[in-house]
Amino acid sequence: MSRAWKSPVTAREAAPTSSAAQQALPFLEPAPLVQTLSLTPTSVRRLWFCIWLPGLSLEASRSSDGATAIVEEQQGIHRVLLADAQAEAAGVMAGQSANAALALLPTLQLEERSPLREQQVLEGLATWLERFSSFVCIADRDVLLLEIAGSVRLFGGIRPLREKISTSLCQHGFAASLAIAPTPLGATWLARAGRRVCIRDEQNLRRTLRDLPLASLNWPEGLCASLTGMGVISIGDCLRLPREGFVRRFGTEHMLELDRALGHLPDPRSSWRAPERFCADYEMTEEQSDRELLLNICRELLLSHEQFLLLRQLGAQRLSFSFFHLKSSATELRLGCARADRSAERWLALLRIRFEQLVLPEPVIAIRLRSGMTQALQAESERLSFHTASNRPARRYSIAQLAERLIARIGEQSVHSMTLVAEHRPHYAWRAQSLLSDWTSNTLSEVRRHLQRPLWMLPEPALLPADSGYPLHQGSRLQLLHGPERLETGWWDEDGISRDYYTAVNPAGIRLWIFRNRSRTSSWYLHGYFG
Amino acid sequence: MLENPRVWRGRSQAQRKAGLASGYPELDRHLPGGGWPAEALTEILTEQYGIGELRLLMPALARLSAEDAQSDHGEPGWIAWVAPPFQPYPPALQQCGIDLSRMLIVRPKNASEVLWSAEQALSSGTCAAVLFWTEELDDQTSRRLQLAAEKGHSWAIAFRPMLARQQPSAAALRLELHSSEQGTRVHILKSRGGRPTVLNNLL
Numbered sequence: 001m002s003r004a005w006k007s008p009v010t011a012r013e014a015a016p017t018s019s020a021a022q023q024a025l026p027f028l029e030p031a032p033l034v035q036t037l038s039l040t041p042t043s044v045r046r047l048w049f050c051i052w053l054p055g056l057s058l059e060a061s062r063s064s065d066g067a068t069a070i071v072e073e074q075q076g077i078h079r080v081l082l083a084d085a086q087a088e089a090a091g092v093m094a095g096q097s098a099n100a101a102l103a104l105l106p107t108l109q110l111e112e113r114s115p116l117r118e119q120q121v122l123e124g125l126a127t128w129l130e131r132f133s134s135f136v137c138i139a140d141r142d143v144l145l146l147e148i149a150g151s152v153r154l155f156g157g158i159r160p161l162r163e164k165i166s167t168s169l170c171q172h173g174f175a176a177s178l179a180i181a182p183t184p185l186g187a188t189w190l191a192r193a194g195r196r197v198c199i200r201d202e203q204n205l206r207r208t209l210r211d212l213p214l215a216s217l218n219w220p221e222g223l224c225a226s227l228t229g230m231g232v233i234s235i236g237d238c239l240r241l242p243r244e245g246f247v248r249r250f251g252t253e254h255m256l257e258l259d260r261a262l263g264h265l266p267d268p269r270s271s272w273r274a275p276e277r278f279c280a281d282y283e284m285t286e287e288q289s290d291r292e293l294l295l296n297i298c299r300e301l302l303l304s305h306e307q308f309l310l311l312r313q314l315g316a317q318r319l320s321f322s323f324f325h326l327k328s329s330a331t332e333l334r335l336g337c338a339r340a341d342r343s344a345e346r347w348l349a350l351l352r353i354r355f356e357q358l359v360l361p362e363p364v365i366a367i368r369l370r371s372g373m374t375q376a377l378q379a380e381s382e383r384l385s386f387h388t389a390s391n392r393p394a395r396r397y398s399i400a401q402l403a404e405r406l407i408a409r410i411g412e413q414s415v416h417s418m419t420l421v422a423e424h425r426p427h428y429a430w431r432a433q434s435l436l437s438d439w440t441s442n443t444l445s446e447v448r449r450h451l452q453r454p455l456w457m458l459p460e461p462a463l464l465p466a467d468s469g470y471p472l473h474q475g476s477r478l479q480l481l482h483g484p485e486r487l488e489t490g491w492w493d494e495d496g497i498s499r500d501y502y503t504a505v506n507p508a509g510i511r512l513w514i515f516r517n518r519s520r521t522s523s524w525y526l527h528g529y530f531g
Numbered sequence: 532m533l534e535n536p537r538v539w540r541g542r543s544q545a546q547r548k549a550g551l552a553s554g555y556p557e558l559d560r561h562l563p564g565g566g567w568p569a570e571a572l573t574e575i576l577t578e579q580y581g582i583g584e585l586r587l588l589m590p591a592l593a594r595l596s597a598e599d600a601q602s603d604h605g606e607p608g609w610i611a612w613v614a615p616p617f618q619p620y621p622p623a624l625q626q627c628g629i630d631l632s633r634m635l636i637v638r639p640k641n642a643s644e645v646l647w648s649a650e651q652a653l654s655s656g657t658c659a660a661v662l663f664w665t666e667e668l669d670d671q672t673s674r675r676l677q678l679a680a681e682k683g684h685s686w687a688i689a690f691r692p693m694l695a696r697q698q699p700s701a702a703a704l705r706l707e708l709h710s711s712e713q714g715t716r717v718h719i720l721k722s723r724g725g726r727p728t729v730l731n732n733l734l
Binding site: 398399401402403405406409410411414415416417418419420426429430432435449451453454455456457458459507508509510512528529530531 | 579580581582583584585586589609615616617618619620621622623624625626627631632634635636637638639640644647648651652655657658710711712713714715
């Protein structure tokens with residue numbers, strides 16, 4: 001444990017709820033505890049921005065119009081958890097049974113609480129909040145925490161930052177309670193109590209926390225009730241109780257929580273990381289087959305993809321779209337790009353080419369966009385304009401872009417570059433090279449000048465008819481000009497050859513590259529044209 | 532106006548837009564500008580492939596692919612092969628002096644994709660030359676490709692079967708290749724700014 005206090009970083013990482021700490025703390029007097037901990041280096045000041053979303057379950061629900069209430073099953077009875085303003089005006093309150101609420105307002109729409117959807121909304125918010133801080137934490141099912149000490153300067157002070165976040169939350173329809181405090185738990189409690197405060201030092205925090213009612217602590221109801229029965233109604237009252245007695249009655253956990261909130265104990269949090277790959281769905285209310293509309297939806301998805309990558313300074317090289325249908329299985333569309341890119345416009349241009357050819361068996365009900373591996377984007381500087389003063393004007397797009405466009409329409413297999421391979425067997429002496437990978441690697445292999453090689457190669461050697469041992473081409477005898485060049489190699493794999501190659505010419509003057517297998521002396525093959 | 536190659540000025544060769552030297556002095560002498568028409572469409576008609584149509588182009592293509600980087604702000608041009616009838620064989624290309632790292636092979640699935648790919652490659656401005664093999668090239672399409680070649684400063688070469696001889700074409704140069712025992716005969720059918728001729732035993 002002593003190691004854990006050495007530096008603020010390790011202190012943050014060390015779990016304070018280790019069994020040793022739990023066992024040891026209750027028997028310590030409060031004063032010496034504070035003294036030992038004040039030895040902790042305080043150079044790293046943290047400031048926590050808490051966002052409490054009391055109406056999250058309502059905001060995460062999908063119904064848009066009319067009075068809505070969220071219900072949750074408690075002990076077999078559906079009870080109202082939250083009601084919107086319209087429903088509240090009619091007298092619907094939290095805690096009512098669903099039937100009672102319906103009796104008050106027959107048009108009320110009841111919706112089951114969906115923790116999954118709430119979590120998704122919360123994660124979406126956390127992703128969005130990453131633009132304000134590098135440290136975002138989902139602290140509870142309706143609480144988000146941001147560490148903003150490092151961001152204050154960038155955003156021009158705490159107040160502008162808070163305004164920015166709160167107006168954006170408002171615009172997106174979230175009712176949030178915000179608070180800023182040096183400890184995460186302190187900020188959370190202040191936010192839950194609805195105090196829109198900004199506290200920077202711990203002295204001030206302790207003073208403010210003392211007045212908070214127990215209800216803002218989110219402690220179990222039984223505990224709160226027994227404390228209230230004892231006349232303890234605020235945090236200050238709690239702190240005035242003897243520590244030992246408090247621990248014995250109510251357990252260590254709550255005492256530790258108080259210590260963490262006041263800053264007596266470190267409170268490490270783990271940062272939430274948005275996934276590095278993008279995956280987003282767009283679900284339509286009804287099936288659509290209008291291509292222009294579908295393309296527009298894809299554009300929306302690509303724009304959010306661009307935003308996603310922009311925040312991370314990443315680019316994607318491959319994307320895949322899935323078009324879901326009601327009856328048949330989803331139609332997949334994959335796009336590739338020569339260099340990692342995030343620009344929605346560029347991806348859209350590629351998509352347009354492919355989309356023209358895409359056959360959709362049925363109308364589409366949902367579209368999903370998924371990015372492949374992302375990679376750090378390499379920034380590139382533009383050329384200065386006076387370099388382009390030569391007679392050629394600036395190119396419309398680079399070879400990479402040309403290759404992308406061709407590949408988008410024709411397919412990756414059909415567009416390639418070529419490179420030499422140091423190999424004697426003619427059909428292995430080269431290979432196709434994908435343009436989507438890095439093609440800058442230059443081959444070092446060199447073909448000897450004196451070897452006769454044809455410009456045109458047949459994909460497979462063609463058997464030539466023979467007339468008493470002489471090869472025929474287009475019905476007439478071939479005249480051998482040059483050869484033989486014996487290639488006998490490749491015995492180490494399945495594809496060994498043993499051939500005598502000749503250059504031949506037919507009566508029409510066409511020069512051919514032919515060979516004869518040594519093992520089967522009678523058969524002649526045509527392997528290429530000298531073009 | 533006199534610089535316009537469409538204006539025929541008798542036999543005078545002065546003040547012509549310079550062409551790409553073909554590497555065959557006899558051919559160069561008969562072509563306006565002293566070489567292949569740059570930034571324009573050239574059509575080559577053959578009875579069958581493999582009779583020397585590539586050898587005819589190799590010297591010019593080699594020069595284009597190896598062209599000095601300075602002439603084109605840092606990147607020499609690419610050479611695109613759209614729908615070649617056989618596999619262009621890299622070792623032989625290298626023997627002809629062609630920079631293999633600048634080859635782009637495109638194998639479209641149908642005729643309309645051939646023309647689309649050729650037009651994309653021509654107008655992109657990255658390809659110094661675009662070779663394509665097609666049987667369907669009408670007057671209107673050849674005009675489009677001619678414009679794309681002008682726009683992208685690229686040399687377009689269309690290889691077509693002999694049947695296309697009667698069809699009109701917007702190409703700046705049309706050649707016909709015949710192979711015989713004595714060698715390949717090149718017949719200049721149409722040459723913008725030049726006049727038709729027959730060259731025997733060129734290759």
